[in-house]
Amino acid sequence: MKTLKVKNYILTGVLIFSLAFSASAQQEAPLNSSYLSEHGISPKILDAAASVLLQEGSFIQNLEIEIDNTSGKEHLKTQIIYDPSYKDGKDIRFVIEQGEFSKPELKALKKAIEKSHKLSRLSRKNLYDESSLKLLSNSQDQMVFGFRYSKNDIEPELKDIKKYKGKLFLSNGVLDKVELTSDSRLSGGKENFKRIVHFKKADNRKGYIVSGIKESYDTKNGAQNLTFTTADYKAPDGTDITWEGKSSQPFFEKDVAIDTVNVTLGWVLPIFGKPATKLGYGLPRPVGLNVILHSQDDDLDFEGISVGFGDGDLADLSSLFDLQNSNIVQTTTTYFVRPDVWIFPFLNVAGIFGRADNTVAGDFILDEEFRQGIVDLAPFLGLDPSDIPQALPLNIDVSANIIGGSVTLGGGIGDVFFSGTYQYIRASVEEANTTTNANAYVLMAGYRFPNNLNIFAGSMGQYYDSDVAGFFELDSGDTLRYNVNFTPTTWNAIMGVNKGFGKHWDLMVQLGVGGREQLTAQLGYRF
Structure with missing residues (x-):
């Protein structure tokens, strides 16, 4: 009986050792390659997780905002339209129900969208730090990678990205989501920041798109929860993109009057600066x-x-x-x-x-x-x-x-x-x-x-x-x-x-x- 127990202990030890050795072997980075390329994922995916405007093509996102402060809970919603061919310098429009936002709320929303995305398409390099990409865990059906963003090649308007700590999740070899958290307080007094960016494979094209985002943080005025859902997506050549779970339901009620507001991206100067940067020219601050x-x-x-x-x-x-x-x-x-x-x-x-x-x-x-x-x-x-x-x-x-x-x-x-x-x-x-x-x-x-x-x-x-x-x-x-x-x-x-x-x-x-x-x-x- 004792001999049987000893054998079981030995077999268990060998099994644990072999699993540990296998796991350690899997921690080694691919030769002459990277974890992302090994799984057919472009570095643009991590850029898009940091700033959704870094996706190619044009898209519409439904945004629902839930604010919980001392005066109670408030629920707002708007639709963000991004089309890089629409009015250089006014790349973003957002749609709201008439009377839904007060003037201060509308001004704050416009400022937040502008600040989040201003000049975000100017970066010529990947935003993420390639040397930071590490395999954190590898189970039978899920792989998790950790990464950080660059400390140097990020526009000042996107400086919060430098503080992000990211995780990328693959489920059965398919990109599922990216989670971003912050080590410290972000601009605007944001604390306990967390963003979960969901991705879907396009049905009629290779690659992924951002299908939805859930973001939450605390400020001195209370907690905020934002939910983005991609409603429509077009490739750069104008092709309509479809994906699993795409909804065709209208975001606003049919009988509700709506307004469309333009948001200026980047500086007014230099004149023709936006077309120049979209052609790939790197411009200094104006x-x-x-x-x-x-x-x-x-x-x-x-x-x-x-x-x-x-x-x-x-x-x-x-x-x-x-x-x-x-x-x-x-x-x-x-x-x-x-x-x-x-x-x-x-x-x-x-x-x-x-x-x-x-x-x-x-x-x-x-x-x-x-x-x-x-x-x-x-x-x-x-x-x-x-x-x-x-x-x-x-x-x-x-x-x-x-x-x-x-x-x-x-x-x-x-x-x-x-x-x-x-x-x-x-x-x-x-x-x-x-x-x-x-x-x-x-x-x-x-x-x-x-x-x-x-x-x-x-x-x-x-x-x-x-x-x-x-x-x-x-x-x-x-x-x-x-x-x-x-x-x-x-x-x-x-x-x-x-x-x-x-x-x-x-x-x-x-x-x-x-x-x-x-x-x-x-x-x-x-x-």
Whole structure:
């Protein structure tokens, strides 16, 4: 008898071990594949679970809302119509019974739908994190997979998705549902969030559609339960899709008057932005605010200097100096803010507001004949000839308030991008009582790498006013007037790198070489 029990224990142990070994073997991911592809499931399924608008085609969903708060229970219903070909920028319509919603409720519903789905079709990559997909359990008739969504490649309007923890259920090899829960509080104070997304196989096409959704959460105003039921679905080519359990029952009573309300998706700007994104173009956020630090050293070639006092004529002093061999360097450090907006997907306009600190330093070499004449006259003037300098040093510090703007035309092919920028700046130099104008042209091309990393190179041309006139008030009360003519370096080479952090922040560093040495650092935030 004891021997029989021992044998039973051994057999039980072997059975448990074999089951455990079998289960552990099943935990291993498929070779050169993934769990989803092994079961004929597209990653778009998980995207659709997060945002139903990420489905292909057009559809109608019946939505019933149950609100349980301190004032009692309330039951509302609406029908959501999504057709991507209907009015770019107004992709969603929803139908309500007249008088069913109060004005505040209608406004809140419209805002909730817009916030939930705004820009949701802009993502070029899968929303879910492929590396997070794990097999959680495997029974005879059901497999359960766990997954998370990406922390980086999700639009700010869909930031709640980053907090979702998901489970995907297969029943007898067929996709059944996806469950989403949240680890922490969501926007709007939502807590205890849970969403169950049901899928059905299409009868007349391959693939799945979202057949229904049950969502629940708590807020400070009470509990809310939402039930979505797909009433109609059309493939992108217009084919009507049928599936098991599709209902043909009308959602509203026949004798009830209804209203249709449009919901704007995405920003109004850029103009034609929605068609561009639907064609697969990735666009930046439309409005930006950039803080920029720019420093450059520029060799100046002086061509003429004239001075005069009061209202008298200016005297040309150019012949007193060897301007061709004089070495004058202008060092400029500029601090400014640059708000910008994309008017069209290919056209950006910006304003420039800031301040520049300038130092002009170097030596004005005296003309040799002029200097020799002074040397010859030195004994008669009571001067030591050896004290007559070869050059007159120049060191002037001035500040300027700057204001201006820029226009950029840009585009791209695949991961290669290119742009051309025209920039105008007007600088008011208080110390010198003058205003100068500068025009800059920037041509560049670059390449987009993964993880929002871009490199670029190109050329920059700067053109200043070649004649600068102004005056200084002297301590004696007289006015010293001047006119200086110079030629700055025009074109130089530029190169740089830009790194985006999520969808909002980006950092750019740019170097300029060749005649004009430059360093530019820019921190930007896009809305």
